Amino acid sequence: MHRHFLLNKPFGYLSQFRSEDAREARKKRFLGELHDFPAGTMAVGRLDEHSEGLLLLTTDGLASERIRRKDVEKEYYAQVDGLITDEAVALLQSGVDIGVEGGLYRTLPCTAFRLPAPPDFPARPRKIRDDRHGPTSWVSISVAEGKNRQVRKMTAAVGFPTLRLVRVRIGGVTLANLAPGQVREVPDVVALVLGPAPAGSQLA
Template identity: 45%
Template sequence: MLIAFNKPYGVLSQFSPEPGSQWRTLAEFKLPSKVYALGRLDADSEGLLLFSDEAGLNSRLLDPDAGHRREYWAQVEGVPSDAALKELARGVVIAGYLTRQCGVRRLDPAPEISPRMPPIRVRKTVPDTWLALELVEGKNRQVRKMTAAIGHPTLRLVRVRTGNFSLGSLAPGKWRELNATERAAVFA
């Protein structure tokens, strides 16, 4: 079984709570028993999280050498220059590691997505920009670290696609099992 879940802000990518944590867990969403998350999204990140009960899918989807694409939409502080976006696409050094090349483009107009609760902080004197980033790797908080490395911290981060499967209109906090065509799109 392969399940798509639209993880809301403030939810850990695990079923058990962290001691002393204020974050919610996956347990409240009544996913089928015996499924596990294929990858992770930080509690302050949102969007497409896949679940399966099939062994071996994690490495098939997450090994950077397999080149499996994931697209994120990042709302960043400020307006990155073309040179900054080229630097991001070539790879930036984060924590002593050079990230792999990635696809990056501005999203203009800004995407229409569900509002986040609580909303991001808004500064009247600092504009923001939405970027689409397509990566084949996913280190801890990588997109946030990458945008910060070019001087544009991430304010909101949403994973919208894995392979050729997009989140689409699946509402935050909802999940559904994928059909054969959608499953093939995940691995495309």
């Protein structure tokens, strides 16, 4: 019987369970510190060390492969430097050029909109920045592709660098009320992902 988990990955953790590099193993934090996962558990996709939010884990390699297909949409809430404009949001929606593997890549059209109010996330352990440096705003970006650091590169490309990035949805699975570091076991992660996304807030 395979096992499946939802995790709210906190800031500062790598999306892996250990490192073969002794120096990295001493200095970095890993998913195995958050829960006693069974042998063979793998992360379905990744979030970089400084990104937070929904991460799926499974012992089933076939389930992992299905979820990582391009037609599964992922939604992110990005806190950006400055008050993002309608023009910048329209550019995100239509596609922008980002650097990928030494060349330029045009992102696919996506869903993007400015959030009317900051989401109710717990404070991050490391302060984002000093408020004297100016205002920030939040934008929702949903993509069905997964280039390295894609959302961060997209917001930078339209002039609003990302300060904080939280993944709130993968397919039909939302972050819901999972606290940072909290793990929830589910019976079938593929069925959840491929099902319809709930209406309303991804954090309710």
